[in-house]
Amino acid sequence: MIKERILQFVDKKDLTNIIFLILFSLSFILSLLIFLTLTGNLSNLEEIDNVSNLISINFAIIVFLILISVGKIKENFDQRKFRSKFKVHFTLLFIFITLIPSTLITVFSLIFFDQGIKIWFNDKIKQVINGSKNISESYFNEHISNIKNDVLFLQSEINNEKIVFFTDRERLTEFLSYFAEIKDLEEAIIFEGTGQLLAKVGSFLIESETAPPLWSFLIADDGDIAVFPNNEKTKVRALIKIQRAIPTYLFIGKDVDSNVLGRVESVDNAANEYLNITKKLDSFQSQFNQLFIAINFLMILLSIWFGLRFSNRIIEPIMQIILDSEKIIKEDFSTRIRVFTGNNEFNILSNVLNKMLDILNDQKNKLLKAKEIINLRRKFTENIINNINTGIIYVDLNGKVLLSNKNSQEIFDKKITKDFLDNHNNIKQIIKKFNLDKIKNNEIQIKYLANYKLKFLNIKISEIIEKNSVKGFILSIDDVSELVSAQKHAAWSNVARYMAHEIKNPLTPIKLSAQRLEKTFIENKVNKKSILDCTDTIKRQVNNIQTLVSDFSNFARMPESVFKEVKLSKIIETQIKTIKILDNKIKFIYKNKFKELRINCDENQIGRVFLNILKNSYESSEKKNKVISVQVYIEKKLIVIIIEDNGTGFPENRDKLFEPYITNKINGTGLGLAICKKIIEDHGGEINLLDSEEYGGACVRLKFIRV
Known part of the structure; x- marks a missing residue:
């Protein structure tokens, strides 16, 4: 299993990944080593100097890591594919997520470190360190001053009593012992320039290590005091010359307090270490800053690597789903999305998509079957329609x-x-x-x-x-050309029979009147009244024939309609006034709440329709109190006009009244309602003959399209 993982990792490019991880680990170890070195023994300046070499090596490794990362990102950009773009976006997201906090931490760390350096190495601290060192030096100088005073006092006493002391050496020794005890001297010795010892107190031995140096004799010969400590500064010694013919010297020694001496030594060491660090402070601070920057780069590079690696784990399943989806786009619903291992969202998504594909495949099969049925129905319908x-x-x-x-x-x-x-x-x-x-x-x-x-x-x-x-x-x-032709033939046959019958009726009285006139003139029995009756009969019958011919002519050649928008109320009110001229006693009930209603019509033809209907209503009633009702109202997008009267009403065969020459009036031609129906139909309207429930007579209902 581990071997397969390693082979899989190497197969996926990734000698580059291995090199990246090795270099990253090496850089991380170097950064840790640099940190431990910088925070270790600061007094060892040579180690701090060696850190610069480690930092240079570390930055060289980081440069290689940057080149590897840039190459990986550039490779993704150059491919310009979905997976590459997404990977780049994902990597950039990781970079920004890491870059912002790591950069902020680095910046604040550098600022904090710089401020800390300034706090610990400011002038006040330096003054304290220098003050401590000066105190230790003052303490030591105080010992030197004391020993000078002591040696001067002894010189003065010996010079005053030199005759006594140098003649009685025991007394000189007692004087040194007494004075050494008072002044807390550890050692005191008087000797001649030839090396002859005159008096001694304590364990003072003139040896090479403790003997006064030559320069001290030169100072003493000049009349000054030569003071010098030992190498460990645990003792302070002084040399002075005594006034005598033979060169004679006084040499004393005094111990320094060991506790104070240890503390002074610690202060000196600390002060010297502090001063040494101060000399290398800029270099130390620069190295620490470089370390922080290097760690920041390592964090960013690690985020890039994790971004690329992590995006691969997300993109590979997505790309596989896209590749499978391309087959689905080609209507291959039998394709199945690969189910990925593990219980994750991609596995759930794959299962959901596969269920959707099962449904789509099932619906596709149903649609294909439905399409076959529809095609059969379409062909069936087309065959019927075409046949x-x-x-x-x-x-x-x-x-x-x-x-x-x-x-x-x-x-x-x-x-x-x-x-x-x-x-x-x-x-x-x-x-x-x-x-x-x-x-x-x-x-x-x-x-x-x-x-x-x-x-x-x-x-x-x-x-x-x-x-x-x-x-x-x-x-x-x-x-319907043949049907219309047959209907016209039948209609004209009926018209011809009707015309023959109607013309024949008035011809008989005309013929009889003419024969009567002829007989009157033949018999020479002129009777004015008889002649006038005959001529009156002839004129009346000729007028009937003329009316018949005129109505027939109007019916036969209806003029072309000229449409325009007209107020309906204007047409109706005009025709009502015309009927009132015939009989001003007639009662009109006119109800119209929509005076502004307009219709698109031929005003003359529609006026003729209303005049004909109103005239029929007037003529249908023989009552003295004739009533005609006209009502206008709206029904959806239609205008409805109801005309009622209290006359005799319509016969049972009222539908035949629209046929030419069908009438129930004594002197009617039977063309009025036929003409009205034709005009109304030409206007896209409708006419119905009904019974009036309110007035008991006829009811005519008209419908027109509202503008």
């Missing part, structure tokens, strides 16, 4: 053709393009106005010229509704 005689065109809300069947192209005798309806504004306008809630009449009939042949096309419009909104329209187109 029926009706033309089918599917258009959007803007009147653009989205779909058409083969028969629609045969009916129009041309290819049905997307912009086909742009050349048929009548159909397009009806589509824009069309709404099943607005008007029930969703059929129109148009004339179409195809290859010099006039066709009559019946177009039925229906909505395509999806989610409660209209998405488009279906146009069902039937070629």
Whole structure:
């Protein structure tokens, strides 16, 4: 297992990683060694000097580590792949996370260290150290001063009694002993320049180590006192010359207090060590600063290495998921995301994605089956649509053709393009106005010229509704040219029979009146009254024929409608006034709360419709108190007009009243309501004949599209 891990580590590039770790460990050990050296024996200046070499080696290693890290980052940048970018971002994140606190710590450490150095090596501390050293020197100088006083006192006493002392050596020895005891002298000796010993007190021996140096004799010969300590400064000795013909010298010695001497020595050593450190302070501080900077670099480099290594562990699973996802993009839902070892988030993610893929694969299979069924239904529907005689065109809300069947192209005798309806504004306008809630009449009939042949096309419009909104329209187109031709033939046959019958009726009285006139003139029995009756009958019947022909002419050639926006109230009120001229006793009930309502219409034709309906209501009642009610109200997007009267009402076969020449009036032509219906349908409206529940007569309901 360990061997496999090592091989895996080496395989993943990574002699570079091994070199990095070795160099990092070496740099860390050097940094630790430098720290221990700097914080060890500070008095050993040679070791501190050697630290500079270690720091140089350490920085050289750090430079190699930086080059390795920069090379790794540059390699990731140059690849410009997702994994590299993510790795770089991840590494940069680690760098920033480490850089900011480590740099702050380094900066504050340097500041703290610098301030500490300034505190411990400031002028006040130096003054204290120098003061301590001066105190120790003063103590030693005091001993020198005391021994000088002692030796001068002895010299003075001996010089005053030199005749006595030098003639009686025992007395001289007693004097030295007494004085040595008083002055706390350890040693005292009087000797001649020839080396002859005259008197001695204590264990003083004239040996090479303790003998006065030659320079002291020169000083003594000049009349001064020569004072000198021993090498350990445990004793202080003084040499002075005594006035005598033969050169004679007094040599005394005095011990220094060992406790005080030890403390003075400690102060001197500490002061000397402090002064030595002060001399190397700048170098010491610089080395410590370099150590802090080196450690900071090591922290950053370690974070880079950890960032790259740690990002690999995150990116490798992500990259594997991306590679597997690329297969899924190609609709290969049988692909499975690799499940990673370990109980981690990537393993959970892989399992979740695989479950999603199972669902997608199952849904894909269901969709494919549904697609097959839809295709079969589509082909079935297309076969039905293409084999029926009706033309089918599917258009959007803007009147653009989205779909058409083969028969629609045969009916129009041309290819049905997307912009086909742009050349048929009548159909397009009806589509824009069309709404099943607005008007029930969703059929129109148009004339179409195809290859010099006039066709009559019946177009039925229906909505395509999806989610409660209209998405488009279906146009069902039937070629009713033959049917229209047959209807016209039948209609004209009926018209011809009706015209023949209607014209024949007045011709009989005209013929009889003419025969009567002829007989009157033949028999020469002129009777003025009889002649006037005959001529009156002829004129009346001719007027009837003229009225019949005039109505027929108006019905046969309806003028083209000229549409414009008009106030509905204006049209209705104008026609009410016209009827009131015929009979001012008639009672009109006019209710209209919407005086500003406007409709898009031919004002003359709609006025003719209202005049015809109001006139029929007036003529249908033989009562003296005739009542006509006109009401206007709004129903959704429609304008509804109800006209009622108290006349005789409509017959049971009221639907036939819209057919030409069908009437229930004695002198009616049967063309009025037929003309009204045609005008209303041309305006996209609707007319219904009902019974009036309120007034007991007729009720006519009109519907128009509101502007």
